[in-house]
Amino acid sequence: MTQTLIPTQSSGAMGAEPQKTLWWEFFTFSVDHKIIGIQYLVTSFVFYLVGGLLASIVRAELATPDSDLVDPAFYNSLFTMHGTVMIFLWIVPAVTGGFGNYLIPLMIGARDMAFPRLNAIAFWLTIPAGMLLMSSFFFGPASTGWTAYPPLSILTNEHVGQVIWIGSILLVGTSSILAAVNFIVTIWSMRMPGMDLFSMPLFCWAMMATSVLALLATPVLAGAMVLLGFDLLIGTNFFNPTGGGDPVVYQHLFWFYSHPAVYVMVLPVFGIISEVLPPHSRKPIFGYKAIAYSSMMICFLGLFVWAHHMFTSGTPDWLRVFFMVVTLLVSVPTGIKVFSWVATLWGGKLRLESPLLFAMGFISTFLIGGLSGVMLGSTPIDIHVHDTYFVVAHFHYVLFGGSVFGIYAGLYHWFPKMTGRMLNEFWGKVHFVLTFIGMHLTFGPMHILGLQGMPRRVAQYDPQFAPINVICTIGAFVLAISTVPFVINAVYSWFKGEQAPDNPWNALTMEWTTSSPPIPHNWVGEPVLLTGPYDYGEEYKEARKEAAIAASQALT
């Protein structure tokens, strides 16, 4: 099912023979960025399945209005752990640690990340963090939401679970700071000769913006966690009003990190989409500079919107108005990206295989999350729907319809590079259709629930909402089933799939100029920059052929 190949780039000329990594190397403290990238991807995907399982129990409980499946206290633990796992152990590690590590050195023609050992440490911090968090199921897991607002998180019955939760967040936070430093230095100083900032692939711009955000914001979260831990463990009163503390201050610290965290989860995915669209629609990316600058704009504005999560918290008016305006402004660079992607597709030769299907699925669902985001940005609108299912719908359109769809697009696109094998296209399409239907069934109706009056984080609800909740629960089960074809496809193809050529999509970014999978240190000789990352189009083809021939002659 793969397209026929006219190798326009003489990858063989670089002399690399594909080299499979032995299975046990994935379980070692490897410093190879490609192994670390795959370690991140596989680990986080396992946590995705865990988080999905927790969500399925949540949805099963919500199939009926009464709290009848699990104990209500445990229900709170379920969605708390679901949110925590999905954010800190799935999306963030997958998009930054996974794709970032695997792709950045390959895309900029480097041998590895700037600090390989630091990179390995960052990955190996996430394992104890995950184990620690899972261990809390033996002690009563944290139950105060992934936001852990005091004073509830201080007075909670699940004391041990809450402490473990804080410890786990501190570990992933540290990991994320280390990774951010590494990405910034690598992208800034290790680009190959001839690659200036504006000839980097857009994924590199996205990772740059992401890393700046992670570096600036994560320490603030760590501070909040340490103070919360003190309140919990030794009875200080930073956030406890009975001792004169201020619970709203915690919310400021928390959201100062956690709003940027949303962009940490979605900017790299924007980058992935910008990489996937051009080769599969056979057109240059439309508006390279606008997309690059909009990443930086989002990064900058994203630092000043946090209090839009606190419109009902008793914040003063001027603050609410300020944050409303900045929040609404973020929609402008985001809109630029969406329009540019759509314009990239326009007039192309769309190869509607799994990578492009997921990428277009991303655009169409993320758009809905973006539009509901504009609604939420308006202070008075938010006041009604804050902490309701409307918000749950919104952020799943962004995080599931956005991040997860983008991750899948990236996985289908780079799987051949990572493993040297093709994924089965038929099962890829089945996977896409099931995911797309499941996603809209689960989260679409939640908009209505929220507007009509159903709050979030409740195990029991007014029976008038029962029919819509049943639809959501059915959708969640479709989503659960949708992962089956993917998992089977991925595992089977990794071992037995059709052998992948070096450049199955005829793509132009640097990672496709080496073997699939790439050798350690990525290229045999010095890699050469032959084309811009997005020089697709009939007009370029001839020139490219000549350049490739010239280059291969020069090398031999």
Added chain:
Amino acid sequence: MRKNNLVSVIVIIGLIFAASIWYGRNNGLLPVAAGDEAVLYDGLFNTILGIAFGFFLVVEGVLIYSIIKFRRRKGDDTDGPAIHENLSIEIVWTAIPTVIVMWVAIYSFDVYTAMQGTQDLGGMAHGGMHQTVAKSETMPMSKATIASSNSDGVLMAGTLPAGSNDVLAINVSAMQFAWIFNYTDEIATAELHVPVGKKVRLNMNAVDVLHAFWVPQLRIKQDVIPGRETYLEFTPRVVGEYPVVCAELCGSYHGGMRTTMVIDTPEDYATWLKEQQEIASNDPDAIVASRPASVTKMSEQEYLAGKVAQAGGDMHMMHMSH
């Protein structure tokens, strides 16, 4: 050919406009608007929804059109045209959303100030932070701001700031997992009754953790915070019964922290108030049981028993516990 193209583009844009306006007005997504503020809210909501729907149609339309029109045909291995950018189009699609979004911000600000009402608050400090707020004419401050600056006083009915005789003030106390409404020193109820057409002000305080007061039909919500007072104002306009929902995670039975708000006719309200007065004078215990100050000294079971007895039912969720 070119002319035909232009005509069809204009027709499509016209249709999208029409569909957006129609959907904005007929979305039917919101419950009945039971307060004056809710009417303002719905106007804003429907407008923004209409705009969002327009963008939705444009982008999804282009995506679907592309799938059909630009899909690769069998045997076609060519590339598309090498178009990298088009400055004028990019300027247009940056400028239009910017203008729309700024207009939305201004409209939202207007609705926000109207929903909050304006008060003269010049020079009041904001709770504990000792910061002076701007002059009221240029920037009206929120209820929360003044309320939180009033750190030591629990405002009782009738002791409102000057000139607010036409406002019915009710003290609201939130606790795991119940609402208590104090009308006067004696009258404390588990159900909220308000007369139609009269401005109501809720002075809210939490006993234990964060809660949030929300009546979906009023479109207003405010966190209730231990250690500081926050407040809400609204004007009921449609007689009926509406749910009062706790919207901030407050513990195991957060989902059960619900009660009813009844918007009465003025006569019904007067009758109800009289009844409550009588109940209070006949059975002082009932009030004690529902007083926040005393609740803190009680065990949870004792308190719940008291609350349930007073609310006269809804035992269901209380029994769900272990």
